Every structure is written in C-alpha cells, then in structure tokens.
Amino acid sequence: MDEDIYKRLCRAREFMDDCYGLPLTLDQISRQACISPYHFHRLFRQTFEQTPHQYLTDRRIRRAKELLESKPIAVTDVCFEVGFQSLGSFITLFRKHVGHSPRTYRRIFIVRQPLSRIPACFIFMFTGKPN
C-alpha cells in the first residue's frame, strides 16, 4: 500500500481515538484522511481488518469498561461519555463485546476487587492518601 494512504488512514484512526466521545459519522472520519467515505471504508477494512465503525465501537467499549471500573458514575453517563447516542444500543453492544451488561460487569469487577469497597476514610487512615 502507498505509504501516504497508510499515513492518512492512521490519521483518521487517531482522530477516532481522540474524538470517540463525540457522535462521529463516516463522513467526518473519512475527511480526516482526505478520502471519499466509500473508498475510506474499503481501505480501512483492508488495512486494519475491521471497519471504521467496528474500530470506533471497540474504542468506546474499552473506555466504557475503564469508566465502569474506576468511577462510580451511572451507566447512562458512561454511555454518553464514550460517545453512544442511545442507552439501549450501548447496553446491547456492551453485552455482545464483553459478555455481560455494563451493570453486571461493574458488579463482577468490584467483587473481584474487594479493596475498592473499603470506605475512603479508612483507606486514608492506613495509607495517608485519599482513595
């Protein structure tokens, strides 16, 4: 593949890494590579073995997992923070990718990480650092 095309595809991929929290369209993404949406879609899939949409969904789900593990924020807020526009499709996609609903994923994670259930005032007493 032409090196210039590859660089442009990478630029579009980095754009998704930076802006996955926004409701991105194929037009917007392909514009970063200065390639028409149709050709961009085909070239992206050939190069990275997944469609731009699949890449974006993976990125969003990965971030959603991080948020569910690290912040006690509502599943709805996680959904919108990572760029999904509908709670229903977020939950469906999350379950398909991860094997559990977001709520169940968080519960399982917390059970496996019992330290995350210790109240912060006690953590502070014994480590001198806020949780």
Place this chain on the structure above:
Amino acid sequence: MITKLSHSTLYVKDQEKALEFYRDKLGFKVIMDVTMDNGFRWITVQPPNQKDLEIVLMKPLAGPMLDNESAKAMQLLLDKGLMGAGVFDTDDCQKTYEHLRNKGVEFSQPPAERFYGIEAIFRDNCGNWFSLTERKE
C-alpha cells in the same frame, strides 16, 4: 439528611482472634476480609439480622494517622478493657446468655431485670464490653 450508620469501628488487639470470636462464637457473618499491599487487613462482620451495618474489626496499628505512641496507648486501653462498649439486642436474653456461655463467651453479669428490659454483660476476646439486652416493648 443522614439516613443511617453503615460502618462502625471496633478496635481489637488481634484481628484473627477477634474474627474467630465474632464469627464462631457470636455467629456474625463475615462481609469482608482482605489485606492491602501495605499489610493493613480490612475485616468487617455483621450481626445476623442487621444487613445494613458492618462492624469493622480494626487493629490499632501505627501508620499515617496513628503515631507509635498513640497505637501503644490504644493497645494498652484495650488490654484494660477501657475502649468503650456497645449494646447488642436479643429477643431472648436468658436463652442467648446460655447459648453464648456454652460456647465459652465470658459474662461479667448474668441476665438481670432493668427498667428497659433484661440485660447481661459479656466481653469479647479483645477487651471490648457489651450489653446483651432483651428490650421491653
């Protein structure tokens, strides 16, 4: 608005011994028992019919919030049984008294009539004193 007390700390000299006492003698449920990387062990137990309270069995160890002198002072107070007390409710003081005594719990006072009900007094194996109270309606 504060709605309830969810965690209460009970200082104990020996967490393992305390865990045995509260779990095996009093029949409390162990909710958490984990050890942090720095050695701090977090144990919480719960009376059988009180699902919204966890009693933290805490060892007074020197650390960021407790200097050596204070930790030693707290351990001394525990040895002397001066670290305060609590009250556990029961629906039958006499029966629970006999049951716990058979399990080896040390009572300083057998069940006695009070204005507020029937009360016995026992201690755990780490220097803490408790009333065991059957309340009048």
